[in-house]
Structure formats: C-alpha cells, structure tokens
Amino acid sequence: xxxxxxxxxxxxxxxxxxxxxxxxxxxxxxxxxxxxxxxxxxxxxxxxxxxxxxxxxxxxxxxxxxxxxxxxxxxxxxxxxxxxxxxxxxxxxxxxxxxxxxxxxxxxxxxxxxxxxxxxxxxxxxxxxxxxxxxxxxxxxxxxxxxxxxxxxxxxxxxxxxxxxxxxxxxxxxxxxxxxxxxxxxxxxxxxxxxxxxxxxxxxxxxxxxxxxxxxxxxxxxxxxxxxxxxxxxxxxxxxxxxxxxxxxxxxxxxxxxxxxxxxxxxxxxxxxxxxxxxxxxxxxxxxxxxxxxxxxxxxxxxxxxxxxxxxxxxxxxxxxxxxxxxxxxxxxxxxxxxxxxxxxxxxxxxxxxxxxxxxxxxxxxxxxxxxxxxxxxxxxxxxxxxxxxxxxxxxxxxxxxxxxxxxxxxxxxxxxxxxxxxxxxxxxxxxxxxxxxxxxxxxxxxxxxxxxxxxxxxxxxxxxxxxxxxxxxxxxxxxxxxxxxxxxxxxxxxxxxxxxxxxxxxxxxxxxxxxxxxxxxxxxxxxxxxxxxxxxxxxxxxxxxxxxxxxxxxxxxxxxxxxxxxxxxxxxxxxxxxxxxxxxxxxxxxxxxxxxxxxxxxxxxxxxxxxxxxxxxxxxxxxxxxxxxxxxxxxxxxxxxxxxxxxxxxxxxxxxxxxxxxxxxxxxxxxxxxxxxxxxxxxxxxxxxx
Numbered sequence: 001x002x003x004x005x006x007x008x009x010x011x012x013x014x015x016x017x018x019x020x021x022x023x024x025x026x027x028x029x030x031x032x033x034x035x036x037x038x039x040x041x042x043x044x045x046x047x048x049x050x051x052x053x054x055x056x057x058x059x060x061x062x063x064x065x066x067x068x069x070x071x072x073x074x075x076x077x078x079x080x081x082x083x084x085x086x087x088x089x090x091x092x093x094x095x096x097x098x099x100x101x102x103x104x105x106x107x108x109x110x111x112x113x114x115x116x117x118x119x120x121x122x123x124x125x126x127x128x129x130x131x132x133x134x135x136x137x138x139x140x141x142x143x144x145x146x147x148x149x150x151x152x153x154x155x156x157x158x159x160x161x162x163x164x165x166x167x168x169x170x171x172x173x174x175x176x177x178x179x180x181x182x183x184x185x186x187x188x189x190x191x192x193x194x195x196x197x198x199x200x201x202x203x204x205x206x207x208x209x210x211x212x213x214x215x216x217x218x219x220x221x222x223x224x225x226x227x228x229x230x231x232x233x234x235x236x237x238x239x240x241x242x243x244x245x246x247x248x249x250x251x252x253x254x255x256x257x258x259x260x261x262x263x264x265x266x267x268x269x270x271x272x273x274x275x276x277x278x279x280x281x282x283x284x285x286x287x288x289x290x291x292x293x294x295x296x297x298x299x300x301x302x303x304x305x306x307x308x309x310x311x312x313x314x315x316x317x318x319x320x321x322x323x324x325x326x327x328x329x330x331x332x333x334x335x336x337x338x339x340x341x342x343x344x345x346x347x348x349x350x351x352x353x354x355x356x357x358x359x360x361x362x363x364x365x366x367x368x369x370x371x372x373x374x375x376x377x378x379x380x381x382x383x384x385x386x387x388x389x390x391x392x393x394x395x396x397x398x399x400x401x402x403x404x405x406x407x408x409x410x411x412x413x414x415x416x417x418x419x420x421x422x423x424x425x426x427x428x429x430x431x432x433x434x435x436x437x438x439x440x441x442x443x444x445x446x447x448x449x450x451x452x453x454x455x456x457x458x459x460x461x462x463x464x465x466x467x468x469x470x471x472x473x474x475x476x477x478x479x480x481x482x483x484x485x486x487x488x489x490x491x492x493x494x495x496x497x498x499x500x501x502x503x504x505x506x507x508x509x510x511x512x513x514x515x516x517x518x519x520x521x522x523x524x525x526x527x528x529x530x531x532x533x534x535x536x537x538x539x540x541x542x543x544x545x546x547x548x549x550x551x552x553x554x555x556x557x558x559x560x561x562x563x564x565x566x567x568x569x570x571x572x573x574x575x576x577x578x579x580x581x582x583x584x585x586x587x588x589x590x591x592x593x594x595x596x597x598x599x600x601x602x603x604x605x606x607x608x609x610x611x612x613x614x615x616x617x618x619x620x621x622x623x624x625x626x627x628x629x630x631x632x633x634x635x636x637x638x639x640x641x642x643x644x645x646x647x648x649x650x651x652x653x654x655x656x657x658x659x660x661x662x663x664x665x666x667x668x669x670x671x672x673x674x675x676x677x678x679x680x681x682x683x684x685x686x687x688x689x690x691x
Contacts, residue, residue, distance in 0.1 A: 092667060
C-alpha cells in the first residue's frame, strides 16, 4: 500500500520551508525553528517537504528518465533534424542557454538546498541532543535528508562533472554561489557524509512506510552507487578548454573498495531479495503495490493525479479521441523507447526480453497496431498505466503516481560483482552475485543459462566485466543507467560508434547490400543481416493468463499475436489454421469485434505483414534522416554517403572500416552550466568542454 501523507502535493514544502532556487536566490529564508524543530511530528512534515522537491517533472518525476536519458545501444530516441537543435541532449546537441540544462540544474539544486536547510536545522535542534528520547527518530530523518541530497548531487556530477558544492544552507552562509569543486572531492565528501549517517538509520523492516522512505539499506546502496561511479572514468576538462579527456582518479581503487564494502553490507543484511519475477516488480508499481523485502530498496513515491509520469511516457502509446480513450486506462504518450536492435541481444529464454520490448501500441479506437514500420525504436514496456488492473480512467493522462525504484537490489548485486572483479577478479562471490540476477531472468535451463554461462565468463577479468555490463544492459532499460555504465568503463564512444553503424548497415542492406554489415556483425557477434524482413501478426483476444503464461501484463485489452518476432519467415496462413496447428486456443478478433465500428470484413482472414526496416533506405539512395542524425552531436552521416565523427566541435569525415577504435574522441555527454547561472555568478563559474 502506498503512503499518502508525504506526497499530497508540494504544500508541505511551501508551508514549512522557504526553499529557493539554488544559485538563483532572491533572499535567504529558513524554517521557523520554534514551531518546527521542537517536535518530531512537525520535523517529519518538514522532511516531507524535502521529499516533495524530488517529485517534480524537471528532475526525478520525468526529465531524468525521458529527455535526459541519453541515447545508447539500449535507450534510444530517433531524430530526423539535420542541423543543430541546441536543446536535444539525447543526441548530444546542447547549448548553454538550452532550457533542458537550466531546468535540471535548478530542480536538482533546489532539492539540495532544501536538504541542506533541513539537515542544518535538525542537527541544531533539541531533537538531536544525544541521550534524548527523540535522538533516534531525529537521526533517522537526518539520514533520509542526506540520502536525498546525495541522489541529487550524484545526478549533477554525472551530468555536469565538477559542480558548485556546499553542505551549508544559503541562509546560514549568505553565499549563493559556492565555488565549483572537483568531482573527486564532492564524491568523497558525500560518501563520508553518508557513512556517518548510515549507522544511525533504521533498517527497512523498521520503517512503517517501508521502501517508500529511505532506509539504512538505501543509504548503503547509495554509497555503493556513488563510489562505483567515482572510481570509474569521466570526462574531465583540459587547459585548452576543448571537449576534454576521459580519465579516472589516481586513487580509483579506493572508491571501488568502498563500493564493494557497502554493496556487500546490503547483501549480508538479508533484508532484500529477488523473490518476485522481473515483470512483477514493475507491474506491482503500476498497481500501487509496495513490497518491502524484494528488489526495490528505495522507491520514489509519487501520488496518482499529483505527480510522476512513469507509465505515461513508458509503455505502449494509447491514443485518445476528444480527450478520452475507448477503455478505462486512459491516454499514454509512449515516447520513451528502446533501440531497435536491443531486443535481439537477449537470450531467447530470458524472460525480460518479451516483457520490456514492445512492438505495438493502441490506436484511437483501441486497436493494437504494430509499431515496427519505420519507427527506429520500440516501446519500453517496463512500466505502463495500461498495466493497472482497474485503470486510471478513460480521460487520464500523466501524473500517474507510479513509483520509480531508484535503488534496486539487482543493482547492488551487479555493483558488488563489478567492484569485486576490479579489485580481485571474478571471484566465487562475484560470480554468485551475477548468478542471482540471471537466475531470476531465466525460468528454465538454469544449469546452462546461469551456472555454465557465468563460469564461462569468469575465464578472465575482462570477460567477466563485459558479462556484468551486459547483464546491466538487459536489466535496467529505461532506468537511466546504461550511458553511465558505459562512461564509467570508458566504453561510450565505441558503443555509440557501433550503434550508428548498426542502423546504417541495416539501412544499406534494405537498399541492396551493406559495406559495413560485416564489421558490425563481427563486433556484435550477431548476424543482423538475417533479421526477419517481414513480421506476421494478427489481433487476438487477451488470454488473461488463462493459459498460465503471462503474455501481456494487461488482462483485458486485445493484443497483437506476433508469429515471428525474432526470426524466420513464417508463411502467411489463416490464423485459424496457425492456432489449430500450434494448439493455441485464442480467439481471433476483427476490428469490428474490438471497436464495434463497421469494417470491410467481419473476421481476419490472414496475418498482417509488417516490414520493420523497409523505410530505413530512401529511393534517393541514402539512409533516412533518422539513421543519419539521431546521434548528431557525436557521429552522423549525410546524403552523399559521408560519415563524420565530432571532435572538439568539428565534424570530421571518417572511414569507419579503417578507424582505430581506441582513438575515438570522447563523447561530450556532459551538459553546459546554464548561462543564467554563469551570469548570476559574476564570473565565479566558467564553462568547459568546448561550450
């Protein structure tokens, strides 16, 4: 059951805390200590205000998992614009005056300032006097605010590199423009801060609100996440103020030791597990079911009708007519997608594959329509408001209230495996951590798919790291982790290079033959040239789990049955014949059956034929714009067959077949500091990375 008292809205914040836009402050303010921090009940309401700041759309409520979830070989947003858009972060196309960078900066720093105010006031209140009967409760609240602050600082570090940093609230210091501090120092300070807070915090099973509040385990998990990222590579400025260089800190192993230790603390606590199926973790969230002893360690708790866009932008599109849908689930945007080839990277027995990768959506009349033709990506079905059993209403849109599991046990296990491998190689304990994640993903043939697979990858440190990163690739689609994983291991440039060529080669093959297909297939270990060029499907009634097999989380709406989603060219036969031969007792539906509208036929007489890649190559003799420009700020093509890589602001023509992968320029994934912040700082802040 979801908690309600924290997140009715943002009222708690505005009434109890005078929190200003950090680094954009008109006047200092603070809590009324006499009425707030003398009692745990009112202090708890002030803490609710800190929680409320992370629920906004401009940070964790939407933006971080939508427009600022950068393109990779997992998460992918196509773009057909052949010139710079100035505010398109997903394709590495930004300027300092872009709205995206300013809104994210302000939202995250507003949360940091709110947490700074809360921490200062509660630590200077009688509630935290040692020996008092309120000390334990106050220390727990203090720790919660520090973890929320760490979440925001972590995202700022990942997106901006070196950042303005202080733990002092602006009303105390009168310094509205704290100095920019190196990321290594910020990571170290925040980790030390959390390490001091964790021993005083309560375990998840001691919290009445469970994983919807920050627990001791969540604090440990946040330390592990920050330390792992801190020990990895990141884009760092140079004296020439060019795009920068990829480097890791000289003491990087110290960070890996911290990551390993605190991930191990979560594991040894025994308070979390992977008991529920992968799909159940997310369908529970779509149905407002909170489980406190399973995969989620901390869920950001949104409120239905108030905040949170999860399940509106994720999942299949559900189009509305005149503000309403012909079903109780409401409209869904469906714009957060996964890369077109992502689904083919899964093992055929991996249960995550068919759950996450969505190939169709709902029309305005409630008909399931194939998404495959020319869309360049597929739906990410991890969350969807359509998975809610009762529906949110035919006229509902966003503000779904579906939770985000910001910290998960699967992440902790794979963090431990990566850190342990870096320090000691693929030890048995590192292998066991990887096995736990794979064991949930495979319901059969586990001896081969889990035990034998992990043993084979443990042949070397490099193979095991690649296996861990692959597992993260399959596990965390849509959770804004893939590009961070690639950056941390200095693999982002290579991955984007081959992501571009993969699309380009498939487009070429639609025009006859590809000059790049062989090198892409050799790199990927996958025969992309053998993907099905025709996909056959028909509309069937929802089985509603009557067969014991979860084909789709929604149990009432009609669905698309796809015969050859992953391979082969199945001959077009009548649906009745197909289902009879294969002993699948599903009812075949026509459009009339679904909508009640008149149609040209009363029954489906053959499978619909979709050609998913047919539009990728144009009659003019070059790939479509979506192929050429979706990674515009790093690698792009043109209508003359040239391919360019962007280095220090200049697009240089390359021959992909002769390029040295190790010499690829870094990806400028870091965002510019907003122009407004630079102006207001009166010269205290300076741009780097060629901005």
